[in-house]
Amino acid sequence: MHGDKQTGVPVLECRGLERRFGGLVALTGVNLRIERAEIFGLVGPNGSGKTTMTNAITGFFPPQVGSISLNGRDITGMAPHKVATLGVARTFQNLALFNGMSVLDNILLGRHIHMKAGVAKTALYWWLSRKDEMLHRLKVEEIIDFLQLQSVRDELVDSIPIGLKKRVELARALVAEPSFLILDEPMAGMNQEEKEYMARFILDARDERHVTVLLIEHHMDVITGICDRMMVLSYGETIGTGIPSAVMKDERVIKAYLGGAHATH
Amino acid sequence: QPIKFALCYDLSKSYGFVTPQIAQAVNDYAKILNQKGGIEGHPIEILVQDQGNEPQRGIECYEKMKREGAITFDFLSTPVSRAVLPRAMADSNVMVQSFVGRGDAIDGDVFKWIFPVGPTYWGQMANDIHYIKTKANGNLKGVKIAFLYPDYPFGQEPIGVLKTLAAKEGFDLQLIPNPMPGNDQSAAWTQIRRINPDWVVSWNLASMHVVAAREMKRNGIPIDKYIAVNWLNEVDIANIGAESAKGLKRGTNVIGGQSHPLIQQIIKDLYEKGKGSGDRKHLSDIYYNTGLAMYASVFEGARLAIKQNGWPITPDKMKRGMESLKNFDAEGLIAPVTVTAKDHGGGGKTRIDMWDGTKWVPQTDWFSAYDDVIQEIVKKESSEFAKNKQ
Amino acid sequence: MDFSLFAELAINGALSGLMYSLVALGIVLIYKSSSVPNLAQGAMTMLGAYVVLAIANGLGLSMWAAIPLAMATMFFVGMGIERVALRRLAGRPIIMILMMTLGLDIFIRATTMAIWGGTGRPMSIGISDDPLFLGPVLLNRAYVVGALVAGALFLVLMFFFHTRRGIVLRAISDDYIASWSIGISVERGVAFSWAMSSVIATTAGVLWGSVQGVNQGLALLLLKGLTVAVLGGLDSIGGAILAGLLLGLLEGVASGYLDPLVGGGSRDLVVAATLILTILIRPHGLFGRHDIERI
Amino acid sequence: MHSTDNLTSTPTVMHNPAANLAPVLSLNNVEVIYDHVSLAIKGVSIEVPQGGMVALLGANGAGKSTTLKSISGLLRPERGLVTRGEVRFIGHNIDALAPHERVKLGIVHVLEGRRVFEHMTPDENLIAASAVRGGREDMLRNKDMVYTYFPRLHQRRTAQSGYLSGGEQQMLAIGRALMTQPKLLMLDEPSLGLAPFLVTEIFDIVRRINKEEGLSVLLVEQNAIAALDVVSHGYLIENGRVVMHDNAEAMKKNPDIQEFYLGGAEGHNFHDIKHYRRRKRWLT
Amino acid sequence: MLFRQSGIFHTSYADARALFPLPADRWMIGLLLAFALTAPFTMSSLALSTHLLPWLVWTAAALGLNLILGWAGQFHFGYAAIMGIGAYTAVHGARNGIPWEIAVVLGGVMAAIIGSVFAFAALRVKGLYLALSTLALQYVMDWVIAHVPAISGGSQATLQAPAMRLLGQAVTSDSGLYYVALGWCLLVTVFMLNLRRTALGRALVAVREKDFAAAIIGVHSLYYKLLAFATSSFIGGISGAILIFTFYRAATPEQFAVNVSIELLAMVIVGGLGSIIGSYFGAAFILLMPGLMNSLIGWLAQLAGASLGVETLAHIPHAVYGALIIVFLLVEPMGLGKMYTNLRNYLLVWPFGYARK
Ligand SMILES: Nc1ncnc2c1ncn2[C@@H]1O[C@H](COP(=O)(O)OP(=O)(O)OP(=O)(O)O)[C@@H](O)[C@H]1O
Ligand SMILES: Nc1ncnc2c1ncn2[C@@H]1O[C@H](COP(=O)(O)OP(=O)(O)OP(=O)(O)O)[C@@H](O)[C@H]1O
Ligand SMILES: [Mg+2]
Numbered sequence A: 001m002h003g004d005k006q007t008g009v010p011v012l013e014c015r016g017l018e019r020r021f022g023g024l025v026a027l028t029g030v031n032l033r034i035e036r037a038e039i040f041g042l043v044g045p046n047g048s049g050k051t052t053m054t055n056a057i058t059g060f061f062p063p064q065v066g067s068i069s070l071n072g073r074d075i076t077g078m079a080p081h082k083v084a085t086l087g088v089a090r091t092f093q094n095l096a097l098f099n100g101m102s103v104l105d106n107i108l109l110g111r112h113i114h115m116k117a118g119v120a121k122t123a124l125y126w127w128l129s130r131k132d133e134m135l136h137r138l139k140v141e142e143i144i145d146f147l148q149l150q151s152v153r154d155e156l157v158d159s160i161p162i163g164l165k166k167r168v169e170l171a172r173a174l175v176a177e178p179s180f181l182i183l184d185e186p187m188a189g190m191n192q193e194e195k196e197y198m199a200r201f202i203l204d205a206r207d208e209r210h211v212t213v214l215l216i217e218h219h220m221d222v223i224t225g226i227c228d229r230m231m232v233l234s235y236g237e238t239i240g241t242g243i244p245s246a247v248m249k250d251e252r253v254i255k256a257y258l259g260g261a262h263a264t265h
Numbered sequence B: 001q002p003i004k005f006a007l008c009y010d011l012s013k014s015y016g017f018v019t020p021q022i023a024q025a026v027n028d029y030a031k032i033l034n035q036k037g038g039i040e041g042h043p044i045e046i047l048v049q050d051q052g053n054e055p056q057r058g059i060e061c062y063e064k065m066k067r068e069g070a071i072t073f074d075f076l077s078t079p080v081s082r083a084v085l086p087r088a089m090a091d092s093n094v095m096v097q098s099f100v101g102r103g104d105a106i107d108g109d110v111f112k113w114i115f116p117v118g119p120t121y122w123g124q125m126a127n128d129i130h131y132i133k134t135k136a137n138g139n140l141k142g143v144k145i146a147f148l149y150p151d152y153p154f155g156q157e158p159i160g161v162l163k164t165l166a167a168k169e170g171f172d173l174q175l176i177p178n179p180m181p182g183n184d185q186s187a188a189w190t191q192i193r194r195i196n197p198d199w200v201v202s203w204n205l206a207s208m209h210v211v212a213a214r215e216m217k218r219n220g221i222p223i224d225k226y227i228a229v230n231w232l233n234e235v236d237i238a239n240i241g242a243e244s245a246k247g248l249k250r251g252t253n254v255i256g257g258q259s260h261p262l263i264q265q266i267i268k269d270l271y272e273k274g275k276g277s278g279d280r281k282h283l284s285d286i287y288y289n290t291g292l293a294m295y296a297s298v299f300e301g302a303r304l305a306i307k308q309n310g311w312p313i314t315p316d317k318m319k320r321g322m323e324s325l326k327n328f329d330a331e332g333l334i335a336p337v338t339v340t341a342k343d344h345g346g347g348g349k350t351r352i353d354m355w356d357g358t359k360w361v362p363q364t365d366w367f368s369a370y371d372d373v374i375q376e377i378v379k380k381e382s383s384e385f386a387k388n389k390q
Numbered sequence C: 001m002d003f004s005l006f007a008e009l010a011i012n013g014a015l016s017g018l019m020y021s022l023v024a025l026g027i028v029l030i031y032k033s034s035s036v037p038n039l040a041q042g043a044m045t046m047l048g049a050y051v052v053l054a055i056a057n058g059l060g061l062s063m064w065a066a067i068p069l070a071m072a073t074m075f076f077v078g079m080g081i082e083r084v085a086l087r088r089l090a091g092r093p094i095i096m097i098l099m100m101t102l103g104l105d106i107f108i109r110a111t112t113m114a115i116w117g118g119t120g121r122p123m124s125i126g127i128s129d130d131p132l133f134l135g136p137v138l139l140n141r142a143y144v145v146g147a148l149v150a151g152a153l154f155l156v157l158m159f160f161f162h163t164r165r166g167i168v169l170r171a172i173s174d175d176y177i178a179s180w181s182i183g184i185s186v187e188r189g190v191a192f193s194w195a196m197s198s199v200i201a202t203t204a205g206v207l208w209g210s211v212q213g214v215n216q217g218l219a220l221l222l223l224k225g226l227t228v229a230v231l232g233g234l235d236s237i238g239g240a241i242l243a244g245l246l247l248g249l250l251e252g253v254a255s256g257y258l259d260p261l262v263g264g265g266s267r268d269l270v271v272a273a274t275l276i277l278t279i280l281i282r283p284h285g286l287f288g289r290h291d292i293e294r295i
Numbered sequence D: 001m002h003s004t005d006n007l008t009s010t011p012t013v014m015h016n017p018a019a020n021l022a023p024v025l026s027l028n029n030v031e032v033i034y035d036h037v038s039l040a041i042k043g044v045s046i047e048v049p050q051g052g053m054v055a056l057l058g059a060n061g062a063g064k065s066t067t068l069k070s071i072s073g074l075l076r077p078e079r080g081l082v083t084r085g086e087v088r089f090i091g092h093n094i095d096a097l098a099p100h101e102r103v104k105l106g107i108v109h110v111l112e113g114r115r116v117f118e119h120m121t122p123d124e125n126l127i128a129a130s131a132v133r134g135g136r137e138d139m140l141r142n143k144d145m146v147y148t149y150f151p152r153l154h155q156r157r158t159a160q161s162g163y164l165s166g167g168e169q170q171m172l173a174i175g176r177a178l179m180t181q182p183k184l185l186m187l188d189e190p191s192l193g194l195a196p197f198l199v200t201e202i203f204d205i206v207r208r209i210n211k212e213e214g215l216s217v218l219l220v221e222q223n224a225i226a227a228l229d230v231v232s233h234g235y236l237i238e239n240g241r242v243v244m245h246d247n248a249e250a251m252k253k254n255p256d257i258q259e260f261y262l263g264g265a266e267g268h269n270f271h272d273i274k275h276y277r278r279r280k281r282w283l284t
Numbered sequence E: 001m002l003f004r005q006s007g008i009f010h011t012s013y014a015d016a017r018a019l020f021p022l023p024a025d026r027w028m029i030g031l032l033l034a035f036a037l038t039a040p041f042t043m044s045s046l047a048l049s050t051h052l053l054p055w056l057v058w059t060a061a062a063l064g065l066n067l068i069l070g071w072a073g074q075f076h077f078g079y080a081a082i083m084g085i086g087a088y089t090a091v092h093g094a095r096n097g098i099p100w101e102i103a104v105v106l107g108g109v110m111a112a113i114i115g116s117v118f119a120f121a122a123l124r125v126k127g128l129y130l131a132l133s134t135l136a137l138q139y140v141m142d143w144v145i146a147h148v149p150a151i152s153g154g155s156q157a158t159l160q161a162p163a164m165r166l167l168g169q170a171v172t173s174d175s176g177l178y179y180v181a182l183g184w185c186l187l188v189t190v191f192m193l194n195l196r197r198t199a200l201g202r203a204l205v206a207v208r209e210k211d212f213a214a215a216i217i218g219v220h221s222l223y224y225k226l227l228a229f230a231t232s233s234f235i236g237g238i239s240g241a242i243l244i245f246t247f248y249r250a251a252t253p254e255q256f257a258v259n260v261s262i263e264l265l266a267m268v269i270v271g272g273l274g275s276i277i278g279s280y281f282g283a284a285f286i287l288l289m290p291g292l293m294n295s296l297i298g299w300l301a302q303l304a305g306a307s308l309g310v311e312t313l314a315h316i317p318h319a320v321y322g323a324l325i326i327v328f329l330l331v332e333p334m335g336l337g338k339m340y341t342n343l344r345n346y347l348l349v350w351p352f353g354y355a356r357k
């Protein structure tokens, strides 16, 4: 439906990925190609390897076989913090915010790749850091407005409800001004309304900030609703790729993932 | 207008096995003297404080006592003494460390304010070797001597003396270090058994002696080859077992037992009347006598100070008082000492006692050997200290 | 080189190492059942020994009557410690709990000393000191006994942690809240582990007491015990045993051969080296569990 | 701020479909405060009928989990406190009881986010949970029961629980709860992060358990579609207040529920959604 | 309302990020500073040179340890050894004619290098297991000092520190030494305060909280852990050196033994992890409490006329001291710093019971 947005330029390209944990094969023979400014859905039953996929891309658990390239550059097995500097940002399935810090500081951390942290800059704050701390603060405020987080800006992240936490994590990812954004189940545990908010943010991120998005979700309505293309994993293998409306009708997908009951929805 | 003596002791940590008895003895002694009108009519005040064997707190104690007007300072702990020594020297305050601390401190020229009256570890070690020599009827050639020591400064102290003497006398010296806290000596004794020395000189402390005695039994080494440093008391004997300890020897600085008139008087005037400063069973402890001995010379020094230069007593007067001790033996409690401005040790006589299963039996009279050798080493070390101080 | 010397150093070293495992086992037991690294284990060991003596001398009982009584007493002391000091901290960051055990260590040591005084006392449990030769190799009877006890404890604990009660304790160490949610009384579980560990401490206290006499020194067993425990992996019974064996062996041999070269005290160096190497090769000690991080 | 209690204690719909049955659990005006400062729920009143199945819906941070914790007694570890109202279980007031005592009474709480014992095998997880009551043979029997409900767990019973997939962990959490032979099963967002067919599977199993074992179920869910399919009736919590209470069918039909929880009409389009501040129509 | 919050509006992000956003705080800090600067004239020389001075230096050290423990969240059982390395390096340097300032910095650098080397061995490890390598550091350091006379300063293992010369002229007076200690402590404090609001501090906390999450926002956790170790060791090393020059005047092994490491840990934790004011409290507590207890107990015993043996009298303070640590942790596990904050927060909203943030 958003074919017009598809520039045809590949942002991410994975070829024949395989990842094993001990005996268990979490991922095998997976090929993936995501193009600029598209929202790509990744679904599959629990334990099918979705998160493993993202971990392979972001370098936490590099693939044992296969190659990954970002914007034409090979990033296979690159350390996560390096991958991050190349403009990849992600959120985590089981929230990974920095407790004991305020929402503001959490988001400020998102700017890390654009800041220079150092002992000297700390010791001589007034002369070396103050100015750009403030510049980055502006960026952060921008995101805070964008995701409507003003009300909790100074709260400790520990004490805000899960839904907001997920939003803060999205903010932390967006503030880094990534070119490629991975969202691992950003809507888990949200009701319809909150899902709609989140969906809205994702769409805006893409439309206004031209971010390419890889979206992992179990809420099929969202996947069908906002994804341009999607892929289905099962036991670490691809069992379907393409336009959501088409994929959703695929027998194997229904059998492996959706289940009979869901076919009606 | 009392005379104040400061005891900054480690009463709670490493030195807890000896300090309580000493502190108790000093307090008792002071009471006795005060009953007789104190020193030259001035009452004695003993200031005791725990420093937990921490330099930090030792210094704190020193500074506090300094301001309370203490005339002498006593730390009885190698680490703390070392930490405070520079200050005491700088402030020109008298620091007494009889029987403990660095051996070169007897050099009055360098350590003007330090008074290790009585034998130092160096002197004691020299005397032990001399005793062995007499036993080996005058010839140490080929005699095997193992030196077992806890591997920290206190234990390492006499090594220099030993090496010099070994070179001089040609005996075969084996150094057997044992890591602190010294509760596991099996490795050490395994080696000693193989060396099969004629004598084992041990610088152990307190319960380390007990462990050692056990190991000797296990390794079938007769205990009468064991010559302990002076820090071995009746408690340790009891822990070893009075019978098993039979034949064990010890370098001794002060006479043991309660026969000494001063102790008799203390028992009569204080403990009989329930005025003792602590547990009566401590009186049968050699460390109690040690405490009396240490302060016999200090009090005498103070007496002389006032007698010669009159009240009020000052550190300087105290120093000169101490330096005019002559043939002082505290009515036979210690070997007679003569302290001078050059020699703050005053002779360094010790004797060797042996445990016969029920009591300590002197094996020798008070004596000191190799004074020249010791003097040399003292000069060398003290000059090094003087140099380092810049 | 002299093989019998080597053998003797190695064997006695290993045996004494197992004596350290006795302390380590106490630490492991508590950690395995509440994730608390107990820095008071040394103090508890010392206390245990003193309690034995107090009962023996106070009630004029024989050692063999006094030891069980002391264990019983210490059992309740352990419970008391949990009740007073740790219950309020349940679920707090580990480092505070660590500090709490440190406070306990200071407190127990000082109180014991204040009551019984610093002068060492003998503790004879009838282990003869006569030479015991195994071929050319001389064995230390006290250590042999200690090692045997350690072995026995190892078996008991191994079994225990596979019984239902043991599994419950492991569950607690894994996740307090979840344990509560399925009806496990976390408090009681932790209290029990402390009680057990106090009993083990008493055992260690008696054995070490019989070797070195009863005095403040017993509390210093903590550092060795902790080292052994962490080396083996804080939550691994087997690790505590093996690490003790290994460390003791290395120490024995090292101090036998290195000391003359480097002028003594090489033990600590060996320990240090072993620690670093272990960490490099096995970050969680020999058998410690890895923390699972699902990203 | 307590003046609103009377308002909250009179939900929009009064008639209770399960009123005829004696409630196994009832909350009256429960108020919970965390850290002595943050007020989480205010005057919540809920009833779970004997053998009934009730859903608790609500937005994020509405206070659903807090409500469950106030029932299972798990507030304490989070420094939360029931400051007003009372929780009654089969007749008696349980506010004073410790968590494990409540489990003994028959309340079990499946925590949000699974919280399995990661370093133990599923088998050991189940055994640990059996400690609260019954002997060895009970334990074995219950384990069989759990394994029959969740055959998948039986396959993985010797794996390390920490590495089970999300669904398996959820099953383990529920099975673990069943091991305590509860009368009341409380599930906090069991569908969180589960694949669609697993959601239906798990809800089926829960329904079966509810029928066959006859235990009552209190279900906290975001996935209102799935929840309202299985429960007899439901409560809706907003900002720590019960704002709606009705039987499942009626709730499904409610336009607000449809808009905010069920996702309105079929095939509506996320692209058309505009940013809008939500209208708190419940309280007016 | 002492600490008035309402009615204070920050008009720029800079204000909002000021060290002490509240005027009340600024006032208090001003007062404290004034007091600190005038202390030599107002306080007894005993209090100044044996309490205040060591307290300041130990506080600086505690702050350094707090950087590792509180910010980077890594245990450290060998911090005393770190201080020792700094101290011995600096003293040897100064003895060999290197200007005092440079010698001290050298001490810091040496400590930083060695400290990081040992840390590096263990950076893959978390929690207690890392603590092990620091313990190893302590062992090695103790051994070296005990067995290398060249380092320990001769057979007596006492290394005399030459009189310290600041910018050429010798500093010997109590007040002079005090000001040096004060200056250093303030420097470290300001650094730690800035840590709260700069990228470095945030990165460290990030690594502590969730290193994988930190990695994906571009924080190289290994690098930052190492940096934390180096920085904290640097602070520790210099503190050790200054401690010798201003207080001990001679370096001996016991001053940096393992029990000192433990005491430092106690300072930080009793004070409160990551709490700066807490480190001040913690250092004061651990450092001065035994002494105070001694006097107090002794005094009480005299009052009661109880004829307790010197030994018992010596142990009771330690017991009380241990008990106090326990009680503090029970009352406020986050340490003295948190107690202070609670009081402050109470005053913030005083006279109202509680405010919903
Ligand atoms: N660090 C790890 N060590 C061992 N096994 C792992 C690890 N991470 C994942 N696995 C296994 O790999 C498989 C795939 O896990 P993954 O988390 O990618 O599934 P998923 O598709 O994200 O499932 P879910 O939808 O529940 O998040 C699972 O069987 C899991 O147990
Ligand atoms: N431990 C806590 N300390 C302080 N406040 C808390 C704590 N736990 C929850 N809260 C607050 O209580 C309110 C209710 O939280 P609760 O977790 O019950 O919401 P919920 O309905 O379960 O939301 P979710 O759907 O995210 O689980 C929230 O505003 C939350 O911020
Ligand atoms: Mg996943």
Ligand SMILES: [Mg+2]
Binding pocket: D064, D065, D066, D112, D188
């Ligand atoms: Mg919840």
